[in-house]
Amino acid sequence: MRRNAENKTLSEQAADQMIQYIQENGYGPGDKLPTEADLSRLLGVGRNTVREAVRVLASRNIVSVRQGSGTFVSEKQGLADDPFGFSFVEDRVQLTRDLMQIRVMLEPSIAALAAQNAEPEEIRQLEEILLEIEALIEAESDYSEKDTQFHAQIANCSHNTVVSRLIPVISSGVTVFAREVPSEEYKQTLLSHRAIYEAIRTRRAVEAQQAMHLHLLYNENRYTEEIRKENT
Amino acid sequence: MRRNAENKTLSEQAADQMIQYIQENGYGPGDKLPTEADLSRLLGVGRNTVREAVRVLASRNIVSVRQGSGTFVSEKQGLADDPFGFSFVEDRVQLTRDLMQIRVMLEPSIAALAAQNAEPEEIRQLEEILLEIEALIEAESDYSEKDTQFHAQIANCSHNTVVSRLIPVISSGVTVFAREVPSEEYKQTLLSHRAIYEAIRTRRAVEAQQAMHLHLLYNENRYTEEIRKENT
Numbered sequence: 001m002r003r004n005a006e007n008k009t010l011s012e013q014a015a016d017q018m019i020q021y022i023q024e025n026g027y028g029p030g031d032k033l034p035t036e037a038d039l040s041r042l043l044g045v046g047r048n049t050v051r052e053a054v055r056v057l058a059s060r061n062i063v064s065v066r067q068g069s070g071t072f073v074s075e076k077q078g079l080a081d082d083p084f085g086f087s088f089v090e091d092r093v094q095l096t097r098d099l100m101q102i103r104v105m106l107e108p109s110i111a112a113l114a115a116q117n118a119e120p121e122e123i124r125q126l127e128e129i130l131l132e133i134e135a136l137i138e139a140e141s142d143y144s145e146k147d148t149q150f151h152a153q154i155a156n157c158s159h160n161t162v163v164s165r166l167i168p169v170i171s172s173g174v175t176v177f178a179r180e181v182p183s184e185e186y187k188q189t190l191l192s193h194r195a196i197y198e199a200i201r202t203r204r205a206v207e208a209q210q211a212m213h214l215h216l217l218y219n220e221n222r223y224t225e226e227i228r229k230e231n232t
Numbered sequence: 233m234r235r236n237a238e239n240k241t242l243s244e245q246a247a248d249q250m251i252q253y254i255q256e257n258g259y260g261p262g263d264k265l266p267t268e269a270d271l272s273r274l275l276g277v278g279r280n281t282v283r284e285a286v287r288v289l290a291s292r293n294i295v296s297v298r299q300g301s302g303t304f305v306s307e308k309q310g311l312a313d314d315p316f317g318f319s320f321v322e323d324r325v326q327l328t329r330d331l332m333q334i335r336v337m338l339e340p341s342i343a344a345l346a347a348q349n350a351e352p353e354e355i356r357q358l359e360e361i362l363l364e365i366e367a368l369i370e371a372e373s374d375y376s377e378k379d380t381q382f383h384a385q386i387a388n389c390s391h392n393t394v395v396s397r398l399i400p401v402i403s404s405g406v407t408v409f410a411r412e413v414p415s416e417e418y419k420q421t422l423l424s425h426r427a428i429y430e431a432i433r434t435r436r437a438v439e440a441q442q443a444m445h446l447h448l449l450y451n452e453n454r455y456t457e458e459i460r461k462e463n464t
Binding site: 019023056059060061062076077078079080082083084085087088089090094095098099101102105106109110160161162163165166170173 | 251255288291292293294308309310311312314315316317319320321322326327330331333334337338341342392393394395397398402405
């Protein structure tokens with residue numbers, strides 16, 4: 001592979017050019033990009049290089065290739081799958097503890113921002129997720145996927161673009177509590193989600209922060225207790 | 233591309249197998265993996281599939297290929313380059329503000345953890361970085377790279393593995409303040425780094441938290457001021 005001064009291969013350089021092209025021409029998530037032949041002409045590089053560049057950008061979730069229909073700007077906007085390599089961490093208990101510790105540091109402030117910055121439409125979407133969680137909890141079903149969505153939507157409500165990218169990664173990393181859960185804990189989870197939502201809806205930043213703090217500490221405590229039981 | 237029930241291609245499945253192989257056989261960062269022929273035999277898949285799988289793992293920074301010497305477990309341990317797609321964000325001012333907001337939420341608590349958990353050797357390394365920053369500041373040179381290292385080392389001192397992965401990504405995203413900086417600001421930066429270091433070294437978690445808070449708010453304020461000047 002030929003590399004230039006910056007130690008980039010031709011296809012990596014073409015990938016950079018393609019990013020610039022996407023941005024300068026206002027392509028958004030889901031938009032179809034020009035064909036390989038057109039990109040080759042537009043960027044002034046060979047078709048093989050374009051193909052390699054597309055592969056690089058696809059692996060970075062910047063574009064997605066749909067067989068038979070072409071290359072599109074990815075809905076994932078460059079957020080990597082498993083960006084921190086969690087799937088490669090061996091000690092799952094330590095990873096879960098560390099993730100919970102970060103959530104306790106970060107999410108109460110995010111809930112406060114959400115109460116302050118959320119648009120009415122965003123709050124409506126949050127309520128929709130809440131109602132789905134409540135239905136799952138009433139049925140004593142697994143609500144972990146919806147729970148991740150709930151926290152992700154609060155991140156969106158904060159209007160901090162980095163938080164929106166970070167929170168789904170962190171909360172989906174914590175996939176525990178799959179086993180039997182006593183009924184009173186279901187009830188506790190139901191109440192704490194409702195409290196967070198109500199504080200955000202009524203623009204009470206301090207209460208949102210505290211309700212989130214309580215929720216996360218309760219979960220952390222529950223996890224510690226579970227691990228303790230497993231080890232005895 | 234053939235895809236199985238989980239919608240994974242053959243090479244992605246082989247990549248998963250290879251991750252499992254690496255973990256189960258205790259390979260660590262920098263270790264050399266078996267040859268393509270041996271991996272093909274060990275995983276029971278064709279050599280072309282192994283080659284594709286290696287490419288997938290290389291793009292995820294799980295392995296690295298050194299031309300002529302073989303395939304190694306990557307030192308990056310699966311942490312993606314630009315995992316949040318920052319290079320793909322158009323509004324740099326908004327991105328910088330959002331990153332600073334996260335840092336203010338997160339790093340004071342991390343500094344407190346560092347004061348509590350750091351090993352003597354880690355504190356020694358932190359001091360080394362501090363001295364390099366101080367030398368650069370005395371010379372009124374660009375110290376941004378060392379500054380990123382300083383914050384990354386504090387993250388290491390926290391002994392939270394996710395924090396160690398997260399902080400370098402977040403602090404290297406904030407690459408501003410390149411232009412002329414008044415001398416008194418250099419002095420302020422020098423004092424605040426020293427204060428954070430001293431609090432960590434002497435195990436004063438509360439002071440470490442507050443010194444980090446002050447440092448970050450000062451920077452945020454400086455950035456806001458710079459943007460205001462640019463826009464008038």
